[in-house]
Amino acid sequence: MKISIIGAGNIGGTLGGKWATQGHQVVFGVRDPQAGKVQILLESHGTTAHSINKSITEAEVVVFAIPGGAMAETVGRLGDNLNGKILIDATNHVGQQQMHQLPLLRQAAPESAIFRAFSTLGWENFADPVIGGQQVDLFYCGDSGSGQEMVNDLIADIGLRPIYIGGLDQVDIIDSLARLWFVMALQQGRGRHLAFKLQTGLMTQA
Numbered sequence: 001m002k003i004s005i006i007g008a009g010n011i012g013g014t015l016g017g018k019w020a021t022q023g024h025q026v027v028f029g030v031r032d033p034q035a036g037k038v039q040i041l042l043e044s045h046g047t048t049a050h051s052i053n054k055s056i057t058e059a060e061v062v063v064f065a066i067p068g069g070a071m072a073e074t075v076g077r078l079g080d081n082l083n084g085k086i087l088i089d090a091t092n093h094v095g096q097q098q099m100h101q102l103p104l105l106r107q108a109a110p111e112s113a114i115f116r117a118f119s120t121l122g123w124e125n126f127a128d129p130v131i132g133g134q135q136v137d138l139f140y141c142g143d144s145g146s147g148q149e150m151v152n153d154l155i156a157d158i159g160l161r162p163i164y165i166g167g168l169d170q171v172d173i174i175d176s177l178a179r180l181w182f183v184m185a186l187q188q189g190r191g192r193h194l195a196f197k198l199q200t201g202l203m204t205q206a
């Protein structure tokens with residue numbers, strides 16, 4: 001797939017590198033494509049970088065991996081060009097009651113399939129999606145339809161087990177998981193290589 005990742009930091013760089021090794025065509029959209037850290041990333045991953053506007057021109061999927069506070073200005077500049085593409089919001093507006101940017105994306109791109117994914121776990125879990133021999137689960141939500149299958153596949157391509165919990169009306173559950181991760185990993189100091197596992201089974205009666 002042709003994927004534009006807006007932001008080439010911890011999240012953008014990790015996802016982009018994995019997708020590139022899986023054969024996806026990854027373009028980073030960044031403020032300064034010539035910056036040293038961006039150039040180092042490109043050399044190690046075989047990806048390309050452009051201005052944010054140019055990066056989305058050919059993209060089928062656009063992933064947002066910039067600070068939540070930068071989203072209004074960035075999305076505002078992209079305007080209609082986002083419409084019709086699959087959009088993934090991985091941003092967290094930390095410290096705000098609403099951590100996601102879904103209304104902003106919906107307004108900018110009414111015909112897009114929109115998803116909330118890669119926002120609940122630290123980037124280390126995307127870089128190394130196996131903990132104690134078990135595959136890390138990634139809970140996500142978003143518009144159902146063919147776009148959902150593609151996002152499911154993109155999550156699997158990172159090495160994660162995708163767990164779809166429903167439409168965008170479920171976003172508070174996803175963001176609560178992010179808050180739980182902050183508490184467990186950071187406040188309680190359990191470490192950033194930490195994830196939540198869905199396990200099911202048949203209960204047997206005694």
Ligand SMILES: NC(=O)c1ccc[n+]([C@@H]2O[C@H](COP(=O)([O-])OP(=O)(O)OC[C@H]3O[C@@H](n4cnc5c(N)ncnc54)[C@H](OP(=O)(O)O)[C@@H]3O)[C@@H](O)[C@H]2O)c1
Nearest residue numbers: 007008009010011031065066067068070091092119122123
């Ligand atoms: N770190 C995690 O484990 C994690 C996990 C889940 C979700 N998230 C969320 O994912 C997003 C990215 O996190 P990160 O850890 O990857 O951050 P990061 O390493 O600091 O990278 C941020 C990226 O956003 C760009 N950026 C910063 N300000 C910008 C602006 N005003 N306009 C356009 N681009 C801007 C930076 O480019 P420059 O080099 O030009 O500054 C950089 O490419 C955040 O919303 C974060 O809350 C992070």
